Amino acid sequence: MKRSEIDDSALELIASRFRLLAEPMRLKILHALGDVEMNVGELVAATGANQANISKHLAILLEAGVVSRRKDGLRANYRVTDESIFALCDVVCSRLERQLDLHREALATIRQI
Amino acid sequence: MKRSEIDDSALELIASRFRLLAEPMRLKILHALGDVEMNVGELVAATGANQANISKHLAILLEAGVVSRRKDGLRANYRVTDESIFALCDVVCSRLERQLDLHREALATIRQI
DNA sequence: TTACTATATAACGATATAGTGATATAGTCA
DNA sequence: TGACTATATCACTATATCGTTATATAGTAA
Numbered sequence: 001m002k003r004s005e006i007d008d009s010a011l012e013l014i015a016s017r018f019r020l021l022a023e024p025m026r027l028k029i030l031h032a033l034g035d036v037e038m039n040v041g042e043l044v045a046a047t048g049a050n051q052a053n054i055s056k057h058l059a060i061l062l063e064a065g066v067v068s069r070r071k072d073g074l075r076a077n078y079r080v081t082d083e084s085i086f087a088l089c090d091v092v093c094s095r096l097e098r099q100l101d102l103h104r105e106a107l108a109t110i111r112q113i
Numbered sequence: 114m115k116r117s118e119i120d121d122s123a124l125e126l127i128a129s130r131f132r133l134l135a136e137p138m139r140l141k142i143l144h145a146l147g148d149v150e151m152n153v154g155e156l157v158a159a160t161g162a163n164q165a166n167i168s169k170h171l172a173i174l175l176e177a178g179v180v181s182r183r184k185d186g187l188r189a190n191y192r193v194t195d196e197s198i199f200a201l202c203d204v205v206c207s208r209l210e211r212q213l214d215l216h217r218e219a220l221a222t223i224r225q226i
Numbered sequence: 227t228t229a230c231t232a233t234a235t236a237a238c239g240a241t242a243t244a245g246t247g248a249t250a251t252a253g254t255c256a
Numbered sequence: 257t258g259a260c261t262a263t264a265t266c267a268c269t270a271t272a273t274c275g276t277t278a279t280a281t282a283g284t285a286a
Contacts, residue, residue, distance in 0.1 A: 003249040006144055011137040017205045019135035023274080026122040031119055040233060053275055055234055065212060074283050084208040088201055092130045095197040099178060136244080153263060166245055168264055187253050187262040 020064050021088060025049060026057050030085060033067070039075040133177050134201060138162060139170050145196060146180070151189040 021027060025047065032038065040058065044051050047107040058078055061067045065110055070077045080086075137162065139201060145151065148216055153171065157164050174180045179198055183190045192198040193199075 008137065008139065011140050011144075012207050013209060014202065015135050015137045015140055017209065018131045018133075018201075022128050022132035022135040023123065024128045024273085027124050028119065031124075051233075051275065052235080052277080056274085061235075065252095071233095071283095076233060080115055082208065084204050087204050088131075089127065089205070091197050091200050092127050095195065096126060096130065138244080154261095163246060164263075165247080165265080169244085172264075184253095184263095189263060 017064075020061065020066060021085070023057070025053065025087070026061060029057055029061070030055065030066070030080060030089075031076065033080050036078065037070070037077045038078040039072075039077050041075070043078070129175075133174065133179060134171070134198070138166065139174060140202070142167065142174070143171055143179070143193060146191065146193050148193065149194040150183070150190045152185075152190050154174075156190070156191070 028047050028049075029043055032043060038046070038053055041053065042066075043054050043058070047054065058067065059071075059075075062078075063068055066080065067078045067080045068081045070079070119124070134143075141160050141162075142156055151159070153167055156167050156171070159168065169184075171180065171189075175182055175191075177186065179193065179195045180191045181194045185208060
């Protein structure tokens with residue numbers, strides 16, 4: 001298979017994975033969750049967002065297999081089950097920090113002129 | 114800083130990074146590029162996409178610092194400068210493969226019943 | 227039963243952005 | 257100069273999806 005030939009459905013699959021994390025509110029939810037279990041109400045409080053909105057994002061994350069859901073009476077408890085999420089965020093954050101460092105250096109150099 | 118308190122602008126920055134990769138056509142471009150330099154026409158041929166579309170995606174990738182641009186006469190040559198992109202794709206692909214394996218196993222188990 | 231609570235979902239408007247055709251721009255060559 | 261080529265950009269349509277309000281659903285408790 002040439003580099004140029006890659007299955008479109010595979011590309012869509014990968015893209016959809018990135019699309020999951022391309023939303024600040026979903027990142028906020030995942031960050032709030034960390035490695036602990038939280039119910040919807042707690043996530044609403046932690047994020048300051050609308051309950052319907054949180055439920056919708058959780059449904060999306062659940063559908064994608066990023067979180068699991070455990071029903072307990074009226075409460076729905078969510079937990080991150082896909083640790084690779086955090087690895088992805090680490091790579092992105094490292095890259096962003098490095099990029100900012102480079103910009104800082106460039107500015108410092110210009111200032112000397 | 115509590116887990117729940119994270120700067121919204123930081124979240125937006127991280128999300129925008131993932132948004133870059135949340136588009137199949139951009140993934141296709143990056144995959145075609147790999148570690149070689151290609152001009153727009155070559156990328157149009159490699160992806161089978163519209164020239165205007167490729168140029169727009171390249172502008173987005175350039176603005177984000179993922180690729181660099183080297184003008185040579187009429188040609189514009191692009192090259193991936195942000196290797197972390199490939200690390201991200203690796204993580205995602207590994208995760209997707211694992212997820213498919215799990216589904217396969219689950220199906221095999223059910224079939225035995 | 228009724229009242230209450232937690233969560234999910236439907237419906238909607240607003241916004242963002244992908245893809246496309248037409249055109250502008252700039253370099254090359256006769 | 258004029259014709260041609262490669263790329264960028266404009267204007268537009270179509271589509272996706274976020275956030276919100278209202279409502280449905282299901283469990284709890286009196």
